[in-house]
Amino acid sequence: MVHIFLKNLVKKWKAGVLVPFSLGLFILLIAVIWPDMREAADIFAIILESPVYQAMLGDIGFINIALWPGAHQMYMGIMFEYYMIAVTIFIPTKIITEEINKKTLDVILSYPIPRWRFLLEKFGVYLFYSLLYPLFVMLFTFISTEYIQYNYAHLNVEFDYLILTFSMIGIWMQFFSLGAIALLCSALILDPRKALGGSATIIFGMYILFRVGGMTESVKFVKYFSVFNYMNFGAIMSSGTFLVGDFFVLLGVGLAALVGALLIFQKRELKY
Amino acid sequence: MTQEAVLQVSNLTKVYGREINLGLKKFGKKIIGAQNVSFSVSKGEIFGFLGPNGSGKTTVMRSILNYLRIEDGEISVFDLDHRKDSLEIRKRIGYIPGDLAVYDNFTGEELIKYFNHFRQHDAELLEELRTIFTVNLKQKTRTLSSGNRQQVGIILALASKPEFLILDEPSSGLDPLITAKFHKLLKRLKKEGVTIFLSSHDLTEVQAICDRVGIIKDGVMVLVEDVENLRKKFLQHVFVRFSSSKVPKLKEIKELDFVLDADQKNNGDFKLKIKENIDDLINWLKGYEIERLSIEDASLEEIFLHYYD
Numbered sequence: 001m002v003h004i005f006l007k008n009l010v011k012k013w014k015a016g017v018l019v020p021f022s023l024g025l026f027i028l029l030i031a032v033i034w035p036d037m038r039e040a041a042d043i044f045a046i047i048l049e050s051p052v053y054q055a056m057l058g059d060i061g062f063i064n065i066a067l068w069p070g071a072h073q074m075y076m077g078i079m080f081e082y083y084m085i086a087v088t089i090f091i092p093t094k095i096i097t098e099e100i101n102k103k104t105l106d107v108i109l110s111y112p113i114p115r116w117r118f119l120l121e122k123f124g125v126y127l128f129y130s131l132l133y134p135l136f137v138m139l140f141t142f143i144s145t146e147y148i149q150y151n152y153a154h155l156n157v158e159f160d161y162l163i164l165t166f167s168m169i170g171i172w173m174q175f176f177s178l179g180a181i182a183l184l185c186s187a188l189i190l191d192p193r194k195a196l197g198g199s200a201t202i203i204f205g206m207y208i209l210f211r212v213g214g215m216t217e218s219v220k221f222v223k224y225f226s227v228f229n230y231m232n233f234g235a236i237m238s239s240g241t242f243l244v245g246d247f248f249v250l251l252g253v254g255l256a257a258l259v260g261a262l263l264i265f266q267k268r269e270l271k272y
Numbered sequence: 273m274t275q276e277a278v279l280q281v282s283n284l285t286k287v288y289g290r291e292i293n294l295g296l297k298k299f300g301k302k303i304i305g306a307q308n309v310s311f312s313v314s315k316g317e318i319f320g321f322l323g324p325n326g327s328g329k330t331t332v333m334r335s336i337l338n339y340l341r342i343e344d345g346e347i348s349v350f351d352l353d354h355r356k357d358s359l360e361i362r363k364r365i366g367y368i369p370g371d372l373a374v375y376d377n378f379t380g381e382e383l384i385k386y387f388n389h390f391r392q393h394d395a396e397l398l399e400e401l402r403t404i405f406t407v408n409l410k411q412k413t414r415t416l417s418s419g420n421r422q423q424v425g426i427i428l429a430l431a432s433k434p435e436f437l438i439l440d441e442p443s444s445g446l447d448p449l450i451t452a453k454f455h456k457l458l459k460r461l462k463k464e465g466v467t468i469f470l471s472s473h474d475l476t477e478v479q480a481i482c483d484r485v486g487i488i489k490d491g492v493m494v495l496v497e498d499v500e501n502l503r504k505k506f507l508q509h510v511f512v513r514f515s516s517s518k519v520p521k522l523k524e525i526k527e528l529d530f531v532l533d534a535d536q537k538n539n540g541d542f543k544l545k546i547k548e549n550i551d552d553l554i555n556w557l558k559g560y561e562i563e564r565l566s567i568e569d570a571s572l573e574e575i576f577l578h579y580y581d
Contacts, residue, residue: 001389003386003389003390007386011375011377102373102375102376103369103371103372103373104373104374104375106334106337106339106367106369106371106373107367107369107372107373107374107425107428109337109339109362110337110362110365110366110367110369110429111362111387111390111391112359112360112362112363112390112391113362113390114359269339269340269341270334270339270340271288271339271340
């Protein structure tokens, strides 16, 4: 039975539900202000032509925010990246380090539970709650689109939910992959502060690589070392396709990091 | 060892840290956690593990539980290898860590229910534990005092009635009344065949409930002995009053091989600390006229201090 998973699912429900819910509410906020904001879209489009902005925003920078899907992509894309960086650095790292900090590992691991299973069940909780991000985004996108259609029928707003679903699968795969990397980091380091520093360096470093790689052609190659480059929200929304190759890259990286974390935690010394 | 050994530790060596020698300069530092520690605990025995903070008690206990990787030596529990068969071993043991911490957003009842999934509780013993320990199990553990949290930890470790209990300073923070009840319970569990390996600072506790004791100093096991024998064999206090005709000098007494220490009181009586063989004392006393003589066993505390002084 998955008692560790279930217990932690209940224990973490507030943060697990409220944080993705807040992201959903943000979509609603955009939907409320977008009809007025779209009038300034032309000026915005000129600003977005700047290479600095385009580098900062990546694929999102080429989007027309005068259209609702464009505005949705732009603001959601940026917000999602911020949420993802914060969540993937802190939450998976804390799976181990919180137990070390609170000194609770000694008791739980004195019971006949394989260490790898303990870790996997706790990581399962993270994966479950990170699934709520795409789900809430889809739900609130639907509500927001309906709101605009109802109140601003003349704008003829439409939204392609199939492409949104593709990009949400991509988002969840990025959560999986980055989370597994952070978990591996904490399994290797154990020390709560150092592990958090390690995870932050790797994940934020990859984000920087992704952004720098988008700036000029000469350093484009660096973004291929970043998880953020694969099944990127903006890239899927812009291309309108499911990026199969990217999916397998994220799956491979995530699985390798997860298996590594489980093996290391199973075998390593719990010295703290 | 005639009885079946539940725990067998042979030449356990654990080193913390690493030292890198680059010729002129050394980097890092090696700290010996345990060195060639060997002992065994038999079925149905209460084995006391004594030593001050940092002497290596917790290192040995955490090595048994496979939390620490040992550099050398072998550890077997129920004749099973502590690393390879760790999962099997953990089905049959109960553990209270020295620095006990339980999930602080759970109540005691929730913890009992949660841990029951991993090692089935013995309903009868659990009921008894509920009556012995006064902690409010409906309260979140973060709101409990350290003593009450310790009680929750004891309930959790004992509730499944494991065959082998590893208790790292289990009575720290408990009030004397609860401690007495806890000791009584441990003695009863021992009679029922439960093996107990406990570390303690409290020498009275060890003296009261342990069958054998091991003293660890700077990671080295300096002594493993039956508690009763230890008191008789190792150190005794001798109070002697010589008749005035012939009284030995204090300096002369102190120089005797079997005398560890000697002192002369104001009334002229001598207080001697002697080691092991009482025959030497008797032979020596034959040369004097004795008015009064009494011999007392030393307390475990004195024996302990003897090793640590």
